[in-house]
Amino acid sequence: MKRRVGIIGVGMSKFGRRDDVSVRELSWEAIKEAFLDAGVSQRDIDLVVAGSTAYRGAELYPAPPISEYSSLVGKTPMRVEAACATGSAAAFTAINSIASGMSDVVLAIGFDKMTEVNTSTSLAIGGRGGNYQWEFHMYGTTFPSYYALYATRHMAVYGTKEEDMALASVKAHKYASMNEKAHLRNRVTVEDVLKSRIISWPIKLLDSSPISDGAAAVVFASEEKIRELKVDSPVWVEGIGYGSDTSAIARRGEWTGLRAARDAANMAFTMSKRSPQDIEYATVHDCFTIAEIMAYEDLGFVEKGKGAELLREGQTEKDGKVAVNLFGGLKAKGHPLGATGLSMIYEVTKQLREEAGSLQHSFKKYVALTHNVGGTGHYAYVTVLSR
């Protein structure tokens, strides 16, 4: 990167079923908090990158109304989309625009209001986010069944058990219960998860992330601007990497991990000159519990096949070797598609700045990452952040 880029402000709406607000109001909740956090206002912003899948319930072309509601007219020339990794695509675009010298202060705003359509429509939209032509259309494959294919393969090859996956859900709900902005704040036990309704075996209801409304916002700035603004504790973008893959799961060479995520991690580690062992905190894309186990392996926290072990040993709990998703993860914090990637950057920033209250992890090196997957591994982004 030709210029160093940092994070000077973060904001996040309450995630959940947000019948109380329009998608514009929801976005402003996050933007307002990010502006107050950064100590900037609309006039300081050079560029706004809007991230949204433009879910049926929202506007067809949502960037202008969001922009207008938040008084950012004139600065919002695009929307980006990368399915469930949309928020990270917005971050990537914002970071590049600063590093290139084009902009100094950029707002990335991610949002989606998924509950405006009913659950079966939502599943159908999600299914089209897999492979439309050969899988959704021909076999009716939707997201839980895609991840059921990963889970059964991981179970068959590495001996991962339903109980192991359940642990990821228990952990997510435990931390979400302490996060006021989380969608699902009830605690669950391994037994609750195992007894919950089967969606697509071995994926049960409590292995699955909810359908959420939400928004998250991040203000990025150039190093020069950060010095000028005398920002107290900027969080630095040390590396960012991306990957992509075929949408057709039948054409993948493997079903126990995601090539796109490994490519993204490699790129981010190379750029940041960091290794998985440097990472003390991570947000991983646990859209289903098996996805968290695969993420540990794809990110190199453990060797292939040992993801469940890390969970069983409690190494990804608060103050463990590498704490993961202490704000509740997609599983319980919620997963409003366009917001998720930026809510991960929100979380990591709060953690690195030691502003996470009862959910605060203890750092030594202050190095963390975000891992955000789109589709069933069609897209992935990994961002290495430090303070």
Place this chain on the structure above:
Amino acid sequence: MKRRVGIIGVGMSKFGRRDDVSVRELSWEAIKEAFLDAGVSQRDIDLVVAGSTAYRGAELYPAPPISEYSSLVGKTPMRVEAACATGSAAAFTAINSIASGMSDVVLAIGFDKMTEVNTSTSLAIGGRGGNYQWEFHMYGTTFPSYYALYATRHMAVYGTKEEDMALASVKAHKYASMNEKAHLRNRVTVEDVLKSRIISWPIKLLDSSPISDGAAAVVFASEEKIRELKVDSPVWVEGIGYGSDTSAIARRGEWTGLRAARDAANMAFTMSKRSPQDIEYATVHDCFTIAEIMAYEDLGFVEKGKGAELLREGQTEKDGKVAVNLFGGLKAKGHPLGATGLSMIYEVTKQLREEAGSLQHSFKKYVALTHNVGGTGHYAYVTVLSR
């Protein structure tokens, strides 16, 4: 910009009603031509930015299937959207990624297949691309009626006539008749235009761009890479600017020009240290004939209100003071939303390299620009290019 960025290859599909191909095949037509033109192949590409409005007829999340069909799996982490300026948003993202040092060779691919829905659905989708809540939903305003509002205002304030607007259509059809890739290749007279069916007075059928299928691709590279590849005649990106505005036309402060376009032009001229007087060739966003007249004024080719004069004097014809849209413009070349901005860069690159055959303009300074508008002026991009 921290690094100089150039264009090393361009490609464009035939525009028109393309029942003969899927959206994947259509995209590959443009990508293949751009690769052959650049002398690169898939393995040379670091990043692909897909630009598409994901028009109803295409895929909901179109970047992965396009990428896969063109053997670009692993390199395509996002889609960008800015309504009718989507192609330019893809170019902006690609250029930033190179200037930032993130990438060396980036493919921007823009595509939309609009004819897979019928014309009234298309108009309704277009209408939602205006202001959904207050204008489309309440008054049924669609794109021809938005531009009719501009036209009547321009007529009232500056005395612009229906005959003046018709000249833009006559010019567009004349040049499109010489462009094998254009959608509408028939020639028309001022009388034909004036007699054509009224869509929304004073906008008539022959004042309106058609609903087209098409794709366009541009390969951008860093200056270092261009030296390394020994590219014969790179075209340089001297400046790029963007603007945005409210989607609600009722809230605009004026109705005879587009603030977003002027903002974009100012930014691009400042970055390139060029002025409107340096520009010898331009592609302008003539979705309706009045839009071409407003563009001349917004770009500073003439003072406000004198746009029609420039047309009447033939100054924007081939070998005129500033040649405009010699490939036929949106009006007759066609306007497949996601492709348009990149097809403008294709056109300007061909012109600057003097590869435009019978449509070749004569240059002295070899400086040109593209002007691409999204929505009714919600978005705009201006790019200054030179050889």
